[in-house]
Amino acid sequence: MAVYTPVSDDELEAFLAAYDIGEVTSFSGIAEGVENSNFLVRTTEGTFILTLYEKRVNPDELPFFIGLMDHLARKGLSVPRPVPARDGETLRNLNDRPAAIVSFVNGVWHRRIQPAYCRSLGANMAEMHAAGLDFALTRRNNLSVGGWRPLLESCALPENPIYHGLHNELNQELLFLEANWPSHLPSGTIHADLFPDNVFFLKEQVSGFIDFYFACTDILVYDLAICLNAWCFEVDGGFNITKAQNLVTGYHGVRPCSVAEREALPILARGAALRFLLTRLYDWMNTPADALVKPKDPMEYLAKLRFHRGVASPSAYGL
């Protein structure tokens, strides 16, 4: 559930008094998302999302996230557009949390992925990358190769003999990635968390991207590698080459990839698999057994990692 901090009608009214967005006609908490508190606010002028940023978001990084959404929205991308208060500020305070009002993005997220969705995803991601190239702010990706060893160590796998095999495998993988991670590929502003629940569709076409709170400055096609993992495996674990082909072709049609970028996809996909494996593993090791929210299965990403390790060239992705 995604309402950690309740907001009363009085608090909402006092908060919205600073904005020119009409009178509230409806207000309800949204049961999606896991990081922040989100509310749907309907007014006489339109529909908006109110987000209260909870403790997992670093307040110092909010100007980057808010600024990026504003930058992309101004370029015509369908992303939540931060709505400024009358004083021009888009980031304010509500119930002791940083808070922002953003525009509502139409669409639904698909659970069962069709190849056509992947094609539209690729094309829209490439447009977002192009639009983000002249965004002035930067944010280091603290969940890229430099952040993985501390993450692996914080999982403390060696303390338990049953995890020794897993630890050795991940350690070997990490040594390989640290030694071979590409350093000269085009970089820019990436979303870095384009899982299906962050991509809205109307029919088969992407209608918007949401949840920019992992966005950062990194290798552009690393976003593509994340999506190879998040969109192109079937529930039974099998890799769907048609979806991968659609994804990369859709991207390439809007922002042509260099040979170097395509050749790097297998190692980037290994890295992306390890990144989500490690954060899930960390959550897994640090979630009490009786917690309400079941952490996501890290082993799904171990299987993906092993698949990419067996890939010799991007032809395995249908390229």
Add this chain to the structure above:
Amino acid sequence: MAVYTPVSDDELEAFLAAYDIGEVTSFSGIAEGVENSNFLVRTTEGTFILTLYEKRVNPDELPFFIGLMDHLARKGLSVPRPVPARDGETLRNLNDRPAAIVSFVNGVWHRRIQPAYCRSLGANMAEMHAAGLDFALTRRNNLSVGGWRPLLESCALPENPIYHGLHNELNQELLFLEANWPSHLPSGTIHADLFPDNVFFLKEQVSGFIDFYFACTDILVYDLAICLNAWCFEVDGGFNITKAQNLVTGYHGVRPCSVAEREALPILARGAALRFLLTRLYDWMNTPADALVKPKDPMEYLAKLRFHRGVASPSAYGL
């Protein structure tokens, strides 16, 4: 949180294919309510709520609840209007749950109650009572006087010495109410759960009633007695006679109460206090200490019960 049964985009699409309500443009779970799973569905034709009825609702009673909302909406009351599928059915099945689509009701619910809200509440409740008089179906109120003794017994208070005082007090109260509960007051269809979170407002005027899943056939002014408890006490426990006066006057202006109805308000208010005290007590005794949802404090209603027990005439409510 209020999404117990997830619904995917595919499941939603298959379900909505039976309706003429346009194409889905947005779909999200609502983090309010505690009994059922609720989703906000926006389509090219409008905004709707999809409800999946969970185990606390008896499926046999759904035709009463759905029929009542339909009846009231047809009479112009602002309540969720059940939307029939193309085959005319308003009650269907989704993910093994009974499910219905209803219209969206504008408004916000107020946490801090002003006397003016109580006046509008009274007037709108009276309109609902008048509109419900010719509703063809009936449903016995199983949480009225006949249901309280089994409820008290199921709390098993005598088993624990620390609850002996409470048990005696409630037992005495129950004996009094069983012997004196009014039997000849005008009866009809009541909402029976008009707490602030079930009453939407635009500014100071009621814009709609929601959540009809305790509605039943009972003494009309018992609804008023429930609201005396739910709307007219301050956070510090004090009774606010101005709010009570506004509530009853608002009601009386639309549906004049007989002397007998007014005279019965103190005993009905005692009964209403005992009803919520007992259901909260039952939840309190039957919720594991580490449960996510903290049960509501039953003792709040013991204080209210004691207040009404000290009331000699409806003049204590400002009448």
